[in-house]
Amino acid sequence: MEKTIPLTDVSLQDTFAAYEQKFKALADQKRLQILNLLCQQESICVCDLADMIDMQQSKLSYHLKILLDADLILKETKGTWSYYTINQKEINHLLSPELCCLFRPTCC
Template identity: 55%
Template sequence: MSNSTIEEITLSKYEQKFKALSDKHRLKIICELNQRGKVCVCDLTDMLELPQSKLSYHLKMLLEANIILMERIGKWNYYELNDEEIKGLLSEKLCCIFYPNSKT
Protein backbone atom coordinates (compact mmCIF):
# COMPACT_ATOMS: atom_id res chain seq x y z
CA MET A 1 0.00 0.00 0.00
CA SER A 2 1.47 3.34 -1.02
CA ASN A 3 1.97 6.27 1.33
CA SER A 4 -0.59 8.33 -0.57
CA THR A 5 -3.19 5.57 -0.11
CA ILE A 6 -2.44 5.39 3.60
CA GLU A 7 -2.71 9.17 3.85
CA GLU A 8 -6.08 9.10 2.05
CA ILE A 9 -7.41 6.45 4.43
CA THR A 10 -6.15 8.36 7.46
CA LEU A 11 -7.54 11.66 6.22
CA SER A 12 -10.90 10.03 5.50
CA LYS A 13 -11.07 8.72 9.06
CA TYR A 14 -10.35 12.18 10.47
CA GLU A 15 -12.86 13.74 8.11
CA GLN A 16 -15.51 11.39 9.50
CA LYS A 17 -14.57 12.25 13.08
CA PHE A 18 -14.64 16.00 12.52
CA LYS A 19 -17.95 15.77 10.66
CA ALA A 20 -19.34 13.95 13.67
CA LEU A 21 -18.12 16.75 15.92
CA SER A 22 -19.50 19.53 13.72
CA ASP A 23 -23.04 19.51 15.06
CA LYS A 24 -24.41 21.27 18.14
CA HIS A 25 -26.62 18.31 19.15
CA ARG A 26 -23.73 15.86 18.93
CA LEU A 27 -21.53 18.19 20.97
CA LYS A 28 -24.27 18.31 23.61
CA ILE A 29 -24.36 14.50 23.64
CA ILE A 30 -20.60 14.45 24.19
CA CYS A 31 -20.89 16.98 27.04
CA GLU A 32 -23.62 14.94 28.76
CA LEU A 33 -21.64 11.72 28.44
CA ASN A 34 -18.53 13.46 29.71
CA GLN A 35 -20.37 14.71 32.80
CA ARG A 36 -22.43 11.60 33.54
CA GLY A 37 -20.41 8.64 32.27
CA LYS A 38 -22.44 5.73 30.88
CA VAL A 39 -26.00 6.89 30.09
CA CYS A 40 -29.09 5.04 28.89
CA VAL A 41 -30.55 6.18 25.58
CA CYS A 42 -33.89 6.74 27.34
CA ASP A 43 -32.23 9.24 29.70
CA LEU A 44 -30.40 11.00 26.86
CA THR A 45 -33.71 11.57 25.10
CA ASP A 46 -35.03 13.41 28.17
CA MET A 47 -31.79 15.31 28.89
CA LEU A 48 -31.42 16.62 25.36
CA GLU A 49 -35.12 17.05 24.62
CA LEU A 50 -34.70 15.35 21.24
CA PRO A 51 -37.09 12.92 19.60
CA GLN A 52 -35.82 9.33 19.68
CA SER A 53 -35.36 9.27 15.89
CA LYS A 54 -33.13 12.38 15.85
CA LEU A 55 -31.14 11.20 18.85
CA SER A 56 -30.58 7.82 17.17
CA TYR A 57 -29.24 9.55 14.07
CA HIS A 58 -26.77 11.63 16.09
CA LEU A 59 -25.66 8.65 18.17
CA LYS A 60 -25.07 6.65 14.98
CA MET A 61 -22.81 9.40 13.62
CA LEU A 62 -20.78 9.45 16.84
CA LEU A 63 -20.58 5.65 16.96
CA GLU A 64 -19.40 5.40 13.35
CA ALA A 65 -16.68 7.94 14.12
CA ASN A 66 -15.67 5.86 17.18
CA ILE A 67 -16.20 8.88 19.44
CA ILE A 68 -18.67 7.06 21.67
CA LEU A 69 -19.14 3.43 22.68
CA MET A 70 -22.39 1.49 23.12
CA GLU A 71 -23.25 -1.37 25.44
CA ARG A 72 -26.57 -3.20 25.37
CA ILE A 73 -27.88 -4.04 28.83
CA GLY A 74 -31.22 -5.82 28.77
CA LYS A 75 -33.43 -3.98 26.32
CA TRP A 76 -31.62 -0.65 26.59
CA ASN A 77 -28.53 0.75 24.91
CA TYR A 78 -26.07 2.61 27.12
CA TYR A 79 -23.59 5.09 25.68
CA GLU A 80 -20.31 6.46 26.96
CA LEU A 81 -17.42 8.46 25.58
CA ASN A 82 -14.54 6.63 23.98
CA ASP A 83 -12.01 8.40 26.20
CA GLU A 84 -9.00 7.10 24.29
CA GLU A 85 -10.36 8.47 21.01
CA ILE A 86 -11.36 11.83 22.49
CA LYS A 87 -8.01 12.32 24.23
CA GLY A 88 -6.04 11.42 21.13
CA LEU A 89 -8.11 13.21 18.55
CA LEU A 90 -6.44 16.60 18.76
CA SER A 91 -3.15 15.53 20.26
CA GLU A 92 -0.33 13.39 18.90
CA LYS A 93 -2.45 11.52 16.35
CA LEU A 94 -3.42 14.67 14.51
CA CYS A 95 -0.04 16.33 14.93
CA CYS A 96 1.66 13.36 13.26
CA ILE A 97 -0.40 13.89 10.11
CA PHE A 98 0.28 17.58 9.72
CA TYR A 99 3.80 17.63 11.18
CA PRO A 100 5.26 14.20 10.29
CA ASN A 101 8.88 15.23 10.84
CA SER A 102 8.20 16.84 14.21
CA LYS A 103 9.43 15.19 17.40
CA THR A 104 6.38 15.43 19.67
Protein backbone atom coordinates (compact mmCIF):
# COMPACT_ATOMS: atom_id res chain seq x y z
CA MET A 1 0.00 0.00 0.00
CA GLU A 2 1.15 3.49 -0.78
CA LYS A 3 2.29 5.79 1.94
CA THR A 4 -0.27 8.59 2.28
CA ILE A 5 0.49 12.12 3.34
CA PRO A 6 -2.13 14.32 5.02
CA LEU A 7 -3.28 17.18 2.81
CA THR A 8 -2.37 19.84 5.36
CA ASP A 9 1.20 18.56 5.34
CA VAL A 10 1.36 18.83 1.56
CA SER A 11 0.39 22.49 1.61
CA LEU A 12 2.77 23.16 4.50
CA GLN A 13 5.55 21.75 2.33
CA ASP A 14 4.52 24.15 -0.43
CA THR A 15 4.64 27.01 2.03
CA PHE A 16 8.12 26.04 3.14
CA ALA A 17 9.24 25.79 -0.49
CA ALA A 18 8.00 29.32 -1.17
CA TYR A 19 9.80 30.72 1.86
CA GLU A 20 12.93 28.77 0.96
CA GLN A 21 13.13 30.74 -2.29
CA LYS A 22 12.69 34.06 -0.53
CA PHE A 23 15.24 33.33 2.19
CA LYS A 24 17.68 32.02 -0.43
CA ALA A 25 17.39 35.36 -2.18
CA LEU A 26 18.18 37.11 1.10
CA ALA A 27 21.04 34.74 1.90
CA ASP A 28 23.79 36.71 0.20
CA GLN A 29 25.77 39.75 1.32
CA LYS A 30 25.77 41.40 -2.07
CA ARG A 31 22.02 41.00 -2.49
CA LEU A 32 21.43 42.42 0.98
CA GLN A 33 23.54 45.40 0.00
CA ILE A 34 21.46 45.84 -3.14
CA LEU A 35 18.24 45.75 -1.11
CA ASN A 36 19.70 48.23 1.35
CA LEU A 37 20.44 50.66 -1.48
CA LEU A 38 17.08 50.17 -3.20
CA CYS A 39 15.47 50.77 0.14
CA GLN A 40 16.86 54.31 0.29
CA GLN A 41 16.65 55.25 -3.35
CA GLU A 42 13.15 54.95 -4.83
CA SER A 43 14.50 53.38 -8.03
CA ILE A 44 17.90 52.66 -9.59
CA CYS A 45 18.96 51.48 -13.02
CA VAL A 46 21.40 48.61 -13.51
CA CYS A 47 24.35 50.67 -14.70
CA ASP A 48 24.12 53.09 -11.77
CA LEU A 49 23.82 50.22 -9.34
CA ALA A 50 26.82 48.52 -10.91
CA ASP A 51 28.87 51.66 -10.17
CA MET A 52 27.53 51.99 -6.63
CA ILE A 53 28.43 48.48 -5.55
CA ASP A 54 31.38 47.98 -7.89
CA MET A 55 30.11 44.84 -9.56
CA GLN A 56 30.29 43.80 -13.18
CA GLN A 57 27.07 44.03 -15.13
CA SER A 58 26.40 40.38 -15.92
CA LYS A 59 26.96 39.40 -12.31
CA LEU A 60 24.66 42.15 -11.10
CA SER A 61 21.94 41.07 -13.55
CA TYR A 62 22.26 37.54 -12.19
CA HIS A 63 21.70 38.72 -8.61
CA LEU A 64 18.88 41.07 -9.60
CA LYS A 65 17.12 38.17 -11.29
CA ILE A 66 17.26 36.13 -8.11
CA LEU A 67 15.72 38.98 -6.11
CA LEU A 68 13.12 39.55 -8.84
CA ASP A 69 12.15 35.86 -9.04
CA ALA A 70 11.68 35.88 -5.28
CA ASP A 71 9.42 38.89 -5.70
CA LEU A 72 11.55 40.99 -3.36
CA ILE A 73 12.14 43.67 -5.99
CA LEU A 74 10.22 45.01 -8.99
CA LYS A 75 11.41 45.99 -12.45
CA GLU A 76 10.30 48.69 -14.84
CA THR A 77 11.85 49.06 -18.27
CA LYS A 78 12.18 52.45 -19.94
CA GLY A 79 13.86 52.25 -23.32
CA THR A 80 17.16 50.45 -22.88
CA TRP A 81 17.17 51.11 -19.15
CA SER A 82 15.87 48.80 -16.45
CA TYR A 83 14.85 50.47 -13.23
CA TYR A 84 14.54 48.39 -10.12
CA THR A 85 12.61 49.21 -6.95
CA ILE A 86 12.18 47.39 -3.67
CA ASN A 87 8.95 45.42 -3.22
CA GLN A 88 8.00 47.04 0.02
CA LYS A 89 4.92 44.92 0.64
CA GLU A 90 6.79 41.63 0.30
CA ILE A 91 9.75 42.77 2.40
CA ASN A 92 7.44 43.98 5.14
CA HIS A 93 5.60 40.70 5.11
CA LEU A 94 8.86 38.83 5.56
CA LEU A 95 11.10 40.82 7.86
CA SER A 96 10.73 42.11 11.39
CA PRO A 97 10.23 45.78 12.20
CA GLU A 98 13.69 45.65 13.79
CA LEU A 99 15.19 45.16 10.33
CA CYS A 100 13.35 48.18 9.02
CA CYS A 101 16.27 50.57 8.90
CA LEU A 102 18.35 48.23 6.80
CA PHE A 103 15.83 46.73 4.42
CA ARG A 104 12.31 48.01 5.03
CA PRO A 105 11.46 51.36 3.47
CA THR A 106 9.06 53.99 4.87
CA CYS A 107 10.00 52.85 8.31
CA CYS A 108 12.84 55.11 9.39
